[in-house]
Amino acid sequence: MDRITPRIRDVAQVAGVSPATVSRALSKPDVVSPETLEAVRAAVAQTGYTINHAARNLRQKRTMSVVALVPNLANPFFSRILAGVSAVLAQAGYNLLVVDTEGPGVDRHIARTLDRSRADGLIVFDGLLPPEDLQPDRLRPPLVMACEWIEDLAAPRIRIDNAAGAGLAIAHLARLGHRRIGHLLGPEANVLARARADGVRQELAAHDLPVRPEWFLPGDFSLESGRRGARDWIAMADRPTAVFCASDQMACGFIAEVQRRGFRVPQDVSVVGFDNIDLVDHITPALTTIRQPRWSIGEAAARVILSLMADAAAPPSDTLLPVELIERESTSAPAAP
Amino acid sequence: MDRITPRIRDVAQVAGVSPATVSRALSKPDVVSPETLEAVRAAVAQTGYTINHAARNLRQKRTMSVVALVPNLANPFFSRILAGVSAVLAQAGYNLLVVDTEGPGVDRHIARTLDRSRADGLIVFDGLLPPEDLQPDRLRPPLVMACEWIEDLAAPRIRIDNAAGAGLAIAHLARLGHRRIGHLLGPEANVLARARADGVRQELAAHDLPVRPEWFLPGDFSLESGRRGARDWIAMADRPTAVFCASDQMACGFIAEVQRRGFRVPQDVSVVGFDNIDLVDHITPALTTIRQPRWSIGEAAARVILSLMADAAAPPSDTLLPVELIERESTSAPAAP
DNA sequence: TGGGCCGTTGAAATCGATTACAGCCGGCAG
């Protein structure tokens, strides 16, 4: 009668050694004699043994895995970042697990269940999680915030200079000769959206351009809100000649809707996006946008969490990654008045 | 001197009961007396106790979590599916963990490490994983395949009728009057791509339309391969008047490139996609495509894995979900010759 | 010849929660 699953004890028996020796053979091969090592290898092969992670985790008090909390997997923006994270973590022997913090059936307080017995580290991409669930205590694993951040939480941040990115967009439009520039906002609650809006205001002021509240259109980063923004723009008596959208998704929605209503981009309105998601190089017109180094963001986040897991005492740092204007076809000089 | 982490034993001490009673109070509140329950509750609050998952997993031999293996998180196609999975699993008290099977640093044999001590169930969205890593044995948790599948693996499948979907696209084009219809293929190795190509051939034959090998253009589902497909199409002496692309991403790339070269869609060429990803309703022209019920696919996959985890003996089933043609602006009757 | 050290190994404690089993107590039926 055979057991369901071979244990280390079974391997030990087959190899004629003790469980301790099998454990050592598998995790520190250099401390056991070559003959023993070989015997263990053979026994493992013969029994089909694989380690029981739960038991190891319990004993070692670590899981060798990092959890990423992303606000919305539906947003293609996160994909490449996660790939960067995964690559760096894998090299260090860690697993990456991705958890969506949104959607029906998902608990807002999911972060509370992510204690040290679940993950050795946490990468938070969602700036709207309740800070009280993430305050450092002896249960919470090391944590970094990436892209978005939570104001009331002291933790290392990896992010881009959102205000500067918005500034690049505005400066580009100003350089083309636009003097009436609007901004399609991200969701009010979102820190990125606020930082970008601030950048817009600053740069407009720096160019002595008007900052008109009615030219700041509400949006929420989504395609659909891009369309709504377009309708708002069309409905204006006194339309800006250029609109900087706080996300590429909104820019796509905006362009689609104005085109449908008979306007041309960039002749009738110049449009700038933010993110440089894959698709925007392949729409018509190709979108001028602010590139975020997504892979690098992921790499950086992974490196910081690794160092934090190695030495929890590291002070909260703030990594600012550079952004870049990608000039394509959706912007041009404004039509002569 | 306080411990790093409160254990169930500490709670027991504070509450003046045994660890067993604390455990019962927390997991089966109805078997302990109301006073004891209250005492335990208070002690938990006072100590700030949270359960150690590693210990519980070890004892109970289950993790209450399901792992989804997706071929490429970068593909926005998976997002809504995963949301559907997550919603159903959450209701049953299970966690969903997402693992990307691609990218540098990620082991092709990742599936081999996902034994019962890691996950109670597996949902595989990647048809190209090595089947030998997934053969059922006593270590492998219950498994379902969703969207894609692996030919040599006996496991429940949740998928759409790819051939029928392709048929809908071709029938639609035929109905509009197209007689010269091309197909931009998915990656050769991919089962979905093959199923769709078969569907194309069948439906063409059913309409007595020519099946010309040179009209089957190579592609790999990516945006960039859509552009290449467009260049191939343009280079042809004898161009089809309509092209059915095996993915929406390719359709976007295709449209962008033909537009850039001065062709109009749908006047010069009708284009049909496959998937109905969010964005394609917001490009110009809005894309006619085959909708996959992504949320339902996720729900169905979750339900099947749940029933499999409850009763491993269930026979391999095959769930076929319906697809639907979404008619938008990228298709019209062919120009008069 | 004896002492000490190194390389290797095994016995047993440990990680922290769950649960089988047994015991206790009060109430009720015979």
Added chain:
DNA sequence: CTGCCGGCTGTAATCGATTTCAACGGCCCA
């Protein structure tokens, strides 16, 4: 008055790997 049952609780075994500690054998050097 005895015996049994049911509700509640505690003791101790258990899950499976890791790791501390001690011990063993062989070798070198004094």
